[in-house]
Amino acid sequence: MPTPTYDLIASNVLSSSASSVTFSSLNTIAATYRDLVIVAEGAAGSSTSTVFGYLNSDTNSNYNWVRMQGDGSSAVTSASSATNQPWIFNWGQSLMIVQYFDFAQTDKHKNWIARGNAANARVSAIAGRWANTNAVTSITLQLQTGTFAAGSTFYLYGIA
16 A cells, blocks of 8 residues: 655745635645645644634534543543534644545545644644535635734645
């Protein structure tokens, strides 16, 4: 079996603060990649807030997720179904990796796994599902409140 390769598709280093970051026109790469991976790192000054990952600008109650999080002294779990808030991560000065599986397939719902850590604060993992069979053509990472600080980095990779 061939080794999967990660190809950089797009990058965005924020020159000013922003409440959201969007990767669009993903339909143009659908024949080339099976999965997508976003690697993001918050710069100092980023708001500590929940990051939502909206697919195709869908803000309806089509998302389900389960989360586990720990900080070395306590652990938290939570879940939500039929929600309009597709939880990806608790943002701050942190590192986040999100993988979207089979993003271009039209015969199944789309799933993601998000992992991340905030230095000296916590680690978390979230698994989610978008209850829609449409191919993913855009991904918008949006903070629930506040902004991603200038200097925050967002990289989109395709897995062949």
